[in-house]
Amino acid sequence: MAEDKATGNAAILVLKRAFVRLGILPFLLLAALVIFTLMSENFLTLRNVTNVLRQSVYLTIVSIGQMLALLTGGFDLSVGTILALASVAGAMVMAAVYAAMPEAVWLSISLGCLAGIAAGTSIGVMNGVGVAFFNVSPFMMSLGMASVGFGIALYLTGGVPVYGMPVQFGDTFGFGNLFGFPTPVLVVAFLVLALYVFLYRTPFGRHFYAVGGNLRAASLSGINTRGILFLTYVLCAFFAAVAGMLLTARLDTGEANIGASMPLESIAACVIAGVSLRGGVGRLENVVLGALFIGLVQNGMNLARIESYLQTVVLGALLILAVVADQIRLKYVATLKD
Amino acid sequence: MLIATRSVTKDYPGVRALDSVDFDLRAGEVHLLFGENGAGKSTLISILAGAVRPTSGTLYFRGRQVSLHSVHDARELGISAVFQDFSLIPQMAVEENLFLGAEPRKGGFLNRRKSREQAREILDGLGFRIDPAARVDRLTRAEQQMVEIAKAFRSDLSVLILDEPTASLTNHETDQLFGLIGELKARGIGIVYITHRIAEIRRIGNRITVLRDGRYIDTVDAREATEDGLVQLMTGREMGKIFPARIARPAGDPVLSIEDLTTRDGAVRGVSLEVHAGEIVGLAGLVGSGKSELLQAAFGTRPVAGGRVWYLGRDTTGQGPKQNIRGGFLYLPPDRRTEGLMMMRPARENVALAALDIRPFSSGPVLTPGRERRAVAELADRMNLQPRQIERAADQFSGGNQQKVMLARSLTRNFRLIAFDEPTVGVDVGTRAAIYEFLVDLVRQGAAIVLISSDLPEILHLSTRAYVFYRGRVQAELHGTGLTEETVLANFFEREGG
Ligand SMILES: Nc1ncnc2c1ncn2[C@@H]1O[C@H](COP(=O)(O)OP(=O)(O)OP(=O)(O)O)[C@@H](O)[C@H]1O
Ligand SMILES: [Mg+2]
Numbered sequence: 083m084a085e086d087k088a089t090g091n092a093a094i095l096v097l098k099r100a101f102v103r104l105g106i107l108p109f110l111l112l113a114a115l116v117i118f119t120l121m122s123e124n125f126l127t128l129r130n131v132t133n134v135l136r137q138s139v140y141l142t143i144v145s146i147g148q149m150l151a152l153l154t155g156g157f158d159l160s161v162g163t164i165l166a167l168a169s170v171a172g173a174m175v176m177a178a179v180y181a182a183m184p185e186a187v188w189l190s191i192s193l194g195c196l197a198g199i200a201a202g203t204s205i206g207v208m209n210g211v212g213v214a215f216f217n218v219s220p221f222m223m224s225l226g227m228a229s230v231g232f233g234i235a236l237y238l239t240g241g242v243p244v245y246g247m248p249v250q251f252g253d254t255f256g257f258g259n260l261f262g263f264p265t266p267v268l269v270v271a272f273l274v275l276a277l278y279v280f281l282y283r284t285p286f287g288r289h290f291y292a293v294g295g296n297l298r299a300a301s302l303s304g305i306n307t308r309g310i311l312f313l314t315y316v317l318c319a320f321f322a323a324v325a326g327m328l329l330t331a332r333l334d335t336g337e338a339n340i341g342a343s344m345p346l347e348s349i350a351a352c353v354i355a356g357v358s359l360r361g362g363v364g365r366l367e368n369v370v371l372g373a374l375f376i377g378l379v380q381n382g383m384n385l386a387r388i389e390s391y392l393q394t395v396v397l398g399a400l401l402i403l404a405v406v407a408d409q410i411r412l413k414y415v416a417t418l419k420d
Numbered sequence: 421m422l423i424a425t426r427s428v429t430k431d432y433p434g435v436r437a438l439d440s441v442d443f444d445l446r447a448g449e450v451h452l453l454f455g456e457n458g459a460g461k462s463t464l465i466s467i468l469a470g471a472v473r474p475t476s477g478t479l480y481f482r483g484r485q486v487s488l489h490s491v492h493d494a495r496e497l498g499i500s501a502v503f504q505d506f507s508l509i510p511q512m513a514v515e516e517n518l519f520l521g522a523e524p525r526k527g528g529f530l531n532r533r534k535s536r537e538q539a540r541e542i543l544d545g546l547g548f549r550i551d552p553a554a555r556v557d558r559l560t561r562a563e564q565q566m567v568e569i570a571k572a573f574r575s576d577l578s579v580l581i582l583d584e585p586t587a588s589l590t591n592h593e594t595d596q597l598f599g600l601i602g603e604l605k606a607r608g609i610g611i612v613y614i615t616h617r618i619a620e621i622r623r624i625g626n627r628i629t630v631l632r633d634g635r636y637i638d639t640v641d642a643r644e645a646t647e648d649g650l651v652q653l654m655t656g657r658e659m660g661k662i663f664p665a666r667i668a669r670p671a672g673d674p675v676l677s678i679e680d681l682t683t684r685d686g687a688v689r690g691v692s693l694e695v696h697a698g699e700i701v702g703l704a705g706l707v708g709s710g711k712s713e714l715l716q717a718a719f720g721t722r723p724v725a726g727g728r729v730w731y732l733g734r735d736t737t738g739q740g741p742k743q744n745i746r747g748g749f750l751y752l753p754p755d756r757r758t759e760g761l762m763m764m765r766p767a768r769e770n771v772a773l774a775a776l777d778i779r780p781f782s783s784g785p786v787l788t789p790g791r792e793r794r795a796v797a798e799l800a801d802r803m804n805l806q807p808r809q810i811e812r813a814a815d816q817f818s819g820g821n822q823q824k825v826m827l828a829r830s831l832t833r834n835f836r837l838i839a840f841d842e843p844t845v846g847v848d849v850g851t852r853a854a855i856y857e858f859l860v861d862l863v864r865q866g867a868a869i870v871l872i873s874s875d876l877p878e879i880l881h882l883s884t885r886a887y888v889f890y891r892g893r894v895q896a897e898l899h900g901t902g903l904t905e906e907t908v909l910a911n912f913f914e915r916e917g918g
Pocket of ligand 2: 461462463504519583818819
């Protein structure tokens with residue numbers, strides 16, 4: 083009996099340590115896996131797991147951009163709009179070029195993607211100018227730009243979806259495989275890898291953490307803080323725009339109404355992954371896991387036939403749970419000796 | 421006995437900050453806490469003030485066992501503390517900060533007029549010249565320190581705790597504070613006082629308790645304590661002189677020349693000054709006299725309205741910190757928390773911050789984390805960082821050790837000119853001697869140093885030349901035998917007639 087209790091205590095201690103070291107995310111992932119496997123037998127199949135990966139692609143890309151904004155002590159509420167604007171602008175250009183030159187399929191796809199990404203990134207340029215050079219708070223700036231961008235996207239399309247893109251676009255970037263992997267998954271893998279190298283292997287990456295860690299200290303240490311802040315919002319928008327184009331390929335239409343849930347979901351993915359809202363703290367690999375976790379939960383809830391309205395409730399609750407857990411963790415850090 | 425602790429222990433992850441410490445405070449005495457950086461002084465007073473809860477041990481207030489759950493609890497008992505790290509809200513006005521949590525009210529609403537009046541009363545009573553309506557983040561560090569002290573005052577005070585209150589005050593402000601402490605003593609209030617300045621110990625102390633590595637070492641009478649004896653208690657070994665021998669070599673070529681510089685905000689007005697290789701130039705003066713502001717303007721963080729800055733023969737007026745640092749000119753700010761360190765990031769990243777573009781921190785466009793770690797570990801050894809864990813967040817070091825982390829930055833490149841603004845704020849005697857030694861070393865290797873300091877002995881013993889500032893102008897340039905306490909002090913204030 084006593085022995086049981088001792089091992090029990092030891093187990094709790096190990097759990098506590100793991101919690102302090104790794105945060106709430108591994109526990110949530112584990113819980114989600116167990117719960118959904120029990121709820122639906124289709125959950126833990128190769129097909130479904132591939133499915134989750136495919137579905138999480140868009141959120142993952144947006145989240146790694148959002149993470150940059152959070153790292154520097156701000157956030158970007160316009161990611162949803164950027165997604166939509168990229169989708170609409172990209173689809174319109176692609177359809178127009180394709181209509182004019184039906185034989186130049188790949189030219190129209192390239193031009194369309196370029197146009198979409200450029201349109202989305204331009205919102206980030208505005209955000210960056212406002213935040214870095216006019217000291218507008220990221221909250222106001224990105225909220226304002228969200229409205230501007232959404233308005234433009236609706237105006238451009240009159241609110242109706244854009245059709246007429248070459249089928250090859252959807253076939254390749256929406257549903258296609260490359261080297262045996264879904265193309266969108268490969269795109270994410272590439273972006274994550276590139277950003278990882280940038281963040282952790284170049285001085286620039288360190289500068290993002292420094293700006294969020296202490297703006298004054300960074301500036302006194304010779305870091306171009308305005309440049310970094312500007313770059314933050316441009317990169318964040320770039321990622322969101324890429325996600326927008328991939329989603330357009332998946333849907334086969336350009337739409338102004340996609341991405342509305344992105345600001346909340348991307349911030350949730352980051353926070354669940356332990357990114358501090360005060361800036362300066364957070365790891366890329368955890369954010370990727372955070373986005374996958376949200377994808378997993380959504381997929382599991384779909385399989386378990388949970389109504390979509392209720393899904394929104396669950397997501398919001400999870401976000402709050404993550405923040406609360408982080409606070410508890412901070413408390414444990416102080417009491418636990420390692 | 422006002423307050424007493426019995427075998428109080430406090431554990432932080434990886435460190436035992438306090439190890440069953442007994443401490444007591446009598447009414448009407450100034451009880452000093454003395455010890456090296458990281459000895460546990462701040463931890464002990466945080467426990468007394470209710471800000472930190474002990475891992476074990478008991479606390480007595482007027483003979484009764486109490487447990488304090490918050491600073492609020494302690495204040496209810498009349499225990500007030502001024503912490504080493506400020507607890508002011510930067511975006512709020514001075515008066516709002518003073519009454520935070522105890523706002524003067526009128527029928528349930530804030531009474532702004534009354535709060536303004538009371539704030540002025542308190543500040544005047546303490547002899548601090550600060551506008552109650554000013555925003556805290558617009559004040560200098562010394563002024564913030566005064567607000568912090570004013571905040572701790574209240575009518576029903578029984579215990580006042582001060583953690584290095586004079587660290588950024590000038591002599592004049594210090595005198596005012598000491599006058600005040602005298603009055604409080606006479607009223608039977610007990611005062612716990614932390615300082616690294618030995619001179620202060622004899623001026624105001626009654627008893628001294630020495631801590632080392634979180635353990636209680638001894639309590640001695642302040643009148644009988646000798647400097648050497650205290651240092652020996654504190655370090656466990658004998659210490660040589662604090663100040664190194666003065667640099668005898670003649671100065672080399674000019675490194676920095678400032679001509680008739682005026683800043684846009686008027687903090688500096690028409691100052692000219694020259695710094696040569698191989699010399700330490702001291703800048704003395706009251707807070708706000710322009711001594712810090714001048715170097716900030718030269719470093720490119722304060723807009724210049726007129727005049728020129730020449731660095732190594734080139735006109736660098738208005739050039740930003742990035743170019744200056746690459747050119748070998750570094751300015752280290754006085755306030756490590758708000759301007760110096762990224763508190764949530766590891767010490768390693770804080771040290772490397774200004775040299776990420778060069779070896780050993782990076783090679784070409786990529787960082788080299790292994791070499792970075794080795795380089796920073798070496799610097800941590802050299803600065804005697806305690807504990808020697810460079811992956812710890814800056815936040816988790818004691819105040820003096822945070823200072824060392826920031827100072828280590830000056831060793832990450834081959835700097836030709838370094839401006840240290842209050843480099844020994846909150847640094848213990850032993851480390852201070854090491855820092856002085858290290859300044860002199862830098863100079864011997866040919867660097868030029870500007871030492872901006874409110875600590876007069878520091879200026880007197882280290883500088884080869886000194887400028888005294890008054891209201892944005894240079895009041896006097898002193899060197900050789902002309903550099904004495906009297907001459908410096910004589911120029912701190914307006915000269916008659918002149
Ligand atoms: N929040 C914290 N987390 C972890 N360790 C801490 C924390 N605060 C203090 N410590 C550790 O506790 C020990 C005692 O720190 P404390 O701040 O009491 O020192 P101190 O005597 O006030 O030093 P100083 O003169 O430098 O201010 C140090 O080793 C420090 O690293
Ligand atoms: Mg301390």
